[in-house]
Amino acid sequence: MKTLVLTRSEVERIATMAVAVKAVESAFAAFGRGEASMPPKVYLPVEDHDGDFRAMPARLGSSAGIKWVNVHTYNRKRYGLPTVMGVYVLNDPQNAFPLAVMDGTSLTALRTGAAGGVASKYLAAGSPRTIGFIGCGVQAPALHEAHRIVFESFESLVHDRNPQNAERFAERIGGRAVSLEEAAGADIVCTATPSRTPFVNADWVMPGAHINAMGADAPGKRELEIEVLKSAAIYIDDIHQATGSGEINVPLASGDFDVGDIAGTLGEVVAGILPRPGAETTTVFDSTGLAIQDVALARAIYEAARSASIGTEIDLVGVAG
Numbered sequence: 001m002k003t004l005v006l007t008r009s010e011v012e013r014i015a016t017m018a019v020a021v022k023a024v025e026s027a028f029a030a031f032g033r034g035e036a037s038m039p040p041k042v043y044l045p046v047e048d049h050d051g052d053f054r055a056m057p058a059r060l061g062s063s064a065g066i067k068w069v070n071v072h073t074y075n076r077k078r079y080g081l082p083t084v085m086g087v088y089v090l091n092d093p094q095n096a097f098p099l100a101v102m103d104g105t106s107l108t109a110l111r112t113g114a115a116g117g118v119a120s121k122y123l124a125a126g127s128p129r130t131i132g133f134i135g136c137g138v139q140a141p142a143l144h145e146a147h148r149i150v151f152e153s154f155e156s157l158v159h160d161r162n163p164q165n166a167e168r169f170a171e172r173i174g175g176r177a178v179s180l181e182e183a184a185g186a187d188i189v190c191t192a193t194p195s196r197t198p199f200v201n202a203d204w205v206m207p208g209a210h211i212n213a214m215g216a217d218a219p220g221k222r223e224l225e226i227e228v229l230k231s232a233a234i235y236i237d238d239i240h241q242a243t244g245s246g247e248i249n250v251p252l253a254s255g256d257f258d259v260g261d262i263a264g265t266l267g268e269v270v271a272g273i274l275p276r277p278g279a280e281t282t283t284v285f286d287s288t289g290l291a292i293q294d295v296a297l298a299r300a301i302y303e304a305a306r307s308a309s310i311g312t313e314i315d316l317v318g319v320a321g
Contacts, residue, residue, distance in 0.1 A: 002316070003098045004099065004101075006301065008105060010311055015106065015107065023111075027290070028237075028271075032269070037060075041241055050072060056069065057291055070084065083137075083138070086108050087101065088107055112139055132188070134190065135191060136168070141169075141172070143214065144173050147188070158177050158178065184204040191215055198225040200224045205231075208279060210283045211284045213285065220250065224247055235266050236285075237266055239259075243259065248262075
């Protein structure tokens with residue numbers, strides 16, 4: 001038995017956003033029904049290098065695996081490396097054999113963007129006229145692409161604290177670079193920044209809008225002012241991660257928000273356990289990134305690679321056969 005190794009370029013050849021959206025949607029549904037196993041994400045801080053490592057194990061049906069991923073804030077400036085890099089190991093839960101080792105960097109971007117698209121599909125009030133993308137880093141293209149898969153057409157309103165980044169991204173996707181206030185006033189708003197200071201004002205948010213708060217993935221991070229949370233129905237991906245590192249982590253710690261204020265999980269809505277929110281309800285998806293998203297997409301990539309004879313098979317663990 002041999003292990004399939006897939007490089008980043010090979011993963012990117014196989015993993016389309018359509019594949020990612022389908023895999024992530026099915027993962028949320030399974031998680032909502034209680035059919036997946038996902039221990040809490042483990043953080044390994046490396047504060048002397050302004051970063052951390054994260055270990056994310058999960059089991060979903062006939063697949064198990066773990067992602068080892070970092071977030072190093074100054075990597076690009078200091079070393080010319082991506083802020084986020086990852087490696088994924090996919091196993092057969094029946095016998096533990098490592099089926100594949102693959103790049104987890106592009107996998108992470110794809111599944112995170114797909115999660116935003118799935119959240120908008122189930123929590124937004126119908127097809128949007130406008131979608132605001134706040135933060136034009138690595139994650140923004142994946143969020144935009146996922147929404148193009150889910151919705152037929154919309155106008156993209158783009159904002160970044162660096163106007164040049166906003167202009168470049170707007171030109172790339174055929175959108176408009178706008179003020180923060182205008183982007184935050186879209187029908188759907190996607191925030192993808194590393195901010196620790198909330199910047200989305202409740203007065204800017206349209207009643208009945210949907211917000212994908214994607215940036216808060218570690219303690220202390222937040223993007224939305226507390227008034228936004230208090231005026232919206234809050235849906236999380238996972239209670240343990242959201243309370244410890246999601247958009248609600250700081251308001252919870254300060255006593256400005258209560259766990260009882262959470263409307264439910266996205267998985268419960270996707271699985272049909274909870275109803276979709278009404279069209280007049282302002283909604284927020286507090287996304288921290290789930291290991292079940294990774295394992296679902298990694299399995300889809302593995303199956304596609306095997307079918308297309310892509311990747312390199314190696315005798316990684318020295319098992320005959």
